[in-house]
Amino acid sequence: MKITGKTLIAMGYKPGKWFKGALVYANEKKLQGAALKKYLDAIAPKVLDLHKFPVAYHKNIQAETHEELTNVEAVFATMDVLMKTPTVLKGAVMPDACPTGAKGQIPVGGVVVAKNAIHPAMHSADICCSVMATSLGKVAPKTALDIAQKVTHFGGGGRKELFDLPKSFEKQLKGNYFLKDENSLNLAKTHLGTQGDGNHFLFIGKSEKTGETMMVTHHGSRGLGASLFKKGMKVADAFRKEISPKTLKANAWIPFNEDVGKNYWEALQLVRAWTKMNHEVIHQETCRQLGVDTGLQFWNEHNFVFKEGDLFYHAKGATPLDDKFVPDSYEQLRLIPLNMSEPVLIVKGERTKSNLGFAPHGAGRNVSRSQHLRNKADLSKEQVFAEETKGLDVRFYSGHMDLSELPSAYKNAQSVQAQMQHFGLGQVVDKILPYGCIMAGDWKIDAPWRKRKR
Helix, strand or coil: CCCCHHHHHHCCCCCCCHHHHHHHHHHHCCCCHHHHHHHHHHHCCCCCCCCCCCCCCEECCCCCCHHHHHHHHHHHHHHHHHCCCCCEEEEEEEEEEECCCCCCCCCEEEEEEEECEECHHHCCCCCCEEEEEEECCCCCHHHHHHHHHHHCCCCCCCCCCCCCCCHHHHHHHHCCCCCCCHHHHHHHHHCCCCCCCCCCEEEEEEECCCCCEEEEEEECCHHHHHHHHHHHHHHHHHHHHHHCCCCCHHHCCEECCCHHHHHHHHHHHHHHHHHHHHHHHHHHHHHHHHCCCCCCEEEEEEEEEEEECCEEEEEECEEECCCCCCCCCCCCCEEECCCCCCCEEEEECCCCCCCCCEEECCCCCCCCHHHHHHHCCCCCHHHHHHHHCCCCEEEECCCCCCHHHCHHHCCCHHHHHHHHHHHCCCEEEEEEEEEEEEECCCHHHHCHHHCCCC
C-alpha cells in the first residue's frame, strides 16, 4: 500500500517540509509497521521547548542613577526571556546596553551565543553596522571635513552619482541563494558610498598620540542588509513554526546544518564584504580629493554574527575584541565611539569568561530617542545645539538638526569607560579627539510624503 501524507498524519506526525523526502524514501524502501515508525521517528523534526529557566548570562553593567537603574532592569528583563530560547548556551550584556523592541528581543549591547543556529533578529536589519578609521596625516581637520562632506551621502535611499561595484562581486551576489535577485544587485550598486541615517556619522578628529588627523565612518549594510534580514526572518519563522512554536518570533532561527542555513551564512559574509567596501570607497575618495595617501586604516563590526565551530556569537551592538572574529583588522585595534563631543576610543582587549570576547560599541542610551526629544520639548533647539556642540564643527547633511543625536541623548561617556575598565572590556591605547562630524540630521522633514499637495 502506498504511503501518503495522510498516512503520516494518522500516525501522529505533524505535517511539514520533511514529509516530501520521507514519503519518497518510505515508498522506495516499502517500509511498513515498526520499520516505518522507526524511520519516521529518526527523521521527524524534534519540537524544541523553551528552557525552563533562563540560561545564565554575564552582567557587565552597573546602574549609577535612577534613570540608569530603570534602563538596566529593563535590559535584564528582556534578557531573562530571551535566554530561555532553546538554542542559547550563554550570553552577556555590555555597559552600553539598552532595550530595543518588545520584551524578549535582544537588547543593544547584548551578546548571545547559540549552537548551530543563526538568529536574524539578533543581528537586526542593520547587518554589519561597523566603524572604519583612516589616518589623513597632517591635513587640517576643517579641510578634511569639508572634502568628506562632498564625498559622502546621508539620508534614505541611494545616490545618483554611483561608485563602481566590482563585476567579481556582482558575480558572487548572483551565486548566492538569498542575494541573487535583481533588487539585491540594484541596492548593492545604488547604496554604495551611502551612510544612511540615525546614529551613523562621519567623524573628524586628531589622534591623541600622533597628532594626525583621522576620519572615522559609522554605518552598516544599508538596503542590501535590510533586504537580506527580511528574507532571513521569513525563513527563520518557518522553521520556528515547525520545530519550536513556543519560541518568540523575534528569536526564530535558521539551523546551520540545513543547506539554507549555510546559504544564509554565506550571504552574511557577502554583506560584510560589501559593508567594508562601502566604508572604503568613502575613505579612498576623500583621500584622493585631499591629495593624500591612505594612511593607517582599520575597521571592525559591532553588529554581526561571528562563528566559532558550531557556536554562533550574535553581537547586537557589541565590539568584538577577539581577533578570531575580525581577522582582517589591524594589530587588534578596535574602535568605540561614544558621542560627538567625546573622543573615539581605540582599544585592544582579550577574551575573558565574562566578556565572551566583546566590549561595548558606544555609550548607549538610557531613554529612547522619542523620550529624549520629549524631555527637550520646552527648550530652544538652537540653544540646546549651541550648548552641547560648543567648540565642535557639527553638520547635518539634511540641513535639519537632530536633537536625538546630541551628547545628552547618550549615557555618560566617563561612566561607560569606567565600567569597561572595571569589567575588563578592553584597554584604551589611543583616542581620536573630536574636531567635528557629519550626521544625517532630520532628513525626513523634507521627505516627499510629508509635503501636502495643493
